Amino acid sequence: MKTRMANLALVALLALSAFPIADGLKVTGGLISETVAPGQELDHEIYVSLDKDEYVSPLLTVNLSGFAMDENGTNIMLPPEKDNKQFSAKDFLTVTPMEIQIQPDVPQKILVKAQIPDDVGTGSRYALISLKTSTPVKEMENIVITKVIQVPVFFKIKGSEFVETGEIKDLDTLKSNEGVVINLRFMNTGNVHYKPTAKAVLKNQEGETLAASEPLESSSSVLPTGVWLFSMPIVSESELSPGDYVIEAAVTDEEGKLIDSGEVALNI
Numbered sequence: 001m002k003t004r005m006a007n008l009a010l011v012a013l014l015a016l017s018a019f020p021i022a023d024g025l026k027v028t029g030g031l032i033s034e035t036v037a038p039g040q041e042l043d044h045e046i047y048v049s050l051d052k053d054e055y056v057s058p059l060l061t062v063n064l065s066g067f068a069m070d071e072n073g074t075n076i077m078l079p080p081e082k083d084n085k086q087f088s089a090k091d092f093l094t095v096t097p098m099e100i101q102i103q104p105d106v107p108q109k110i111l112v113k114a115q116i117p118d119d120v121g122t123g124s125r126y127a128l129i130s131l132k133t134s135t136p137v138k139e140m141e142n143i144v145i146t147k148v149i150q151v152p153v154f155f156k157i158k159g160s161e162f163v164e165t166g167e168i169k170d171l172d173t174l175k176s177n178e179g180v181v182i183n184l185r186f187m188n189t190g191n192v193h194y195k196p197t198a199k200a201v202l203k204n205q206e207g208e209t210l211a212a213s214e215p216l217e218s219s220s221s222v223l224p225t226g227v228w229l230f231s232m233p234i235v236s237e238s239e240l241s242p243g244d245y246v247i248e249a250a251v252t253d254e255e256g257k258l259i260d261s262g263e264v265a266l267n268i
Contacts, residue, residue, distance in 0.1 A: 025050060025102075025133065025147060032112065032129075033154040042114040046151060048100065048131065049107040058133040060100045062110060066090050067128035067152060071185060071229040073220045075150050077128055087191075087224050089125035089155050092117055102133065114155070122160035123191030126223055127153040156192065163190040164253045168262040169227060171249055179235035180266065182213065186228050186251050193221035196259060198230040200249040202266070210245075211236040240268050 029046040036042060048060060066083030067090075068076040083090060094113045102108060112129065129151040134144050156162070170185040182200040201212040213232035222228045234247070245268065250261040 030151050035156045036116045037158040038120050039118045040116045044112040046110040047107040050104045058135045060133045062098045063130040067126040071227045089127040125155040162192040164194050165190040166259045168260045171262045171264045182232045184230040188222040193223050196251050198251045202234050203246045
């Protein structure tokens with residue numbers, strides 16, 4: 001245990017394989033999640049189309065980048081100098097074409113090809129494909145709506161030992177009118193993405209448990225080297241007397257196995 005021009009932007013984070021994004025734009029094949037073997041070749045097709053009632057055909061541009069998330073789960077496009085090569089799939093992916101003039105009611109194909117290196121190693125690899133359109137707003141001069149559709153790539157390397165480890169990097173408390181809020185930052189130190197769950201309990205100096213938070217699972221998988229922020233309220237049934245208390249926190253994996261724990265002192 002440790003102590004411790006006017007432009008409106010819309011970003012769609014893809015969780016399903018086919019769905020409307022906004023204003024008639026539709027994507028099929030918007031998630032790539034595969035177990036791959038060293039030396040394997042893999043093709044994946046993404047189809048993009050507009051509803052027939054759309055009045056304009058926007059230009060769609062494609063970008064391939066490294067993949068990370070911030071501590072709240074928002075996808076981040078990593079430039080080459082910040083891409084962690086140990087976990088990156090970017091260099092063995094190609095995407096064609098890089099530009100498409102989208103037509104109403106005509107699905108158009110974007111082909112993603114993967115050539116997994118023979119010496120790819122073990123664990124998992126990640127990349128992010130971003131599809132961007134900029135569409136003028138009808139009868140509103142100088143107003144453009146930009147849509148960035150993000151297609152995440154998750155590869156698990158066949159035959160790997162997948163390691164789900166992690167570390168509580170920061171643990172602190174914030175007093176509120178209702179009780180105490182625990183802010184816990186957890187880092188995935190393993191070699192595969194997974195969803196951790198955090199929980200915290202409030203104890204007095206005698207070790208008696210006075211209150212506990214509800215278990216809180218990350219809303220998306222945490223990538224290797226990624227950090228997730230858990231904010232967990234703890235509300236005691238009775239008002240706490242002035243004095244010293246202890247917050248004990250724990251993080252478990254998706255099967256309930258303890259990954260890391262920590263504690264922080266609380267003075268009221």
